[in-house]
Amino acid sequence: MTNDDLQFKKVFLNYLKVINFKLFSMIEVFLALSVSAIVVILLNHTTNHAAASTQIFYLIFTASATILGIVVAGFAIYATVADKQFIVFLHKSNALSGLLFPFWLGSIIWAFLICTSLIFNLPGLNLTCKTLNILVFLFSFFFVLAIGYTISLVGSIFKAGMYRAEFELVTENKQENNTD
DSSP states (O other): OOTGOOHHHHHHHHEEEEEEESSHHHHHHHHHHHHHHHHHHHTSSOHHHHHHHHHHHHHHHHHHHHHHHHHHHHHHHHHHHHHHHHHHHHTTTTOHHHHHHHHHHHHHHHHHHHHHHHHHOOOTTOOHHHHHHHHHHHHHHHHHHHHHHHHHHHHHHHHHHHHHHHHHHHHHHHHHHHOO
């Protein structure tokens, strides 16, 4: 494995092939659209549109920062079940990028939400109600999608556990065959 094999674009394209080019389920997209629409409708019923938008961006910022920490902690759990032989086993099974890349992508999504929500939280940023509605809709949409994606990381941790069990069985069988 070379550095070229670990470029984001290449790993991302390999990951898309593994998941059949489906990052998000239709349910996640529908839920994100619905929640975003409800947030904008509620926003339009507030008396101070700008203050409410600022509050929404602040909530997205703090929640995103917290969830980024959770994603990193999830990766740390991953790292605890991995050793050199297990990583080699995953690589030979073509499962390594499919198991590790979601953490990289999840971190990027949350970091993007953190940075952009911080920008729109700057004081003195005068945006029209229509612009705020569009931004709040987009941020809510991506926030809900990111939550769904992060929940799916639990599946990656589960898969890692299953691969670890398979690895242990293969290793145990090899050891038994060598002692016979």
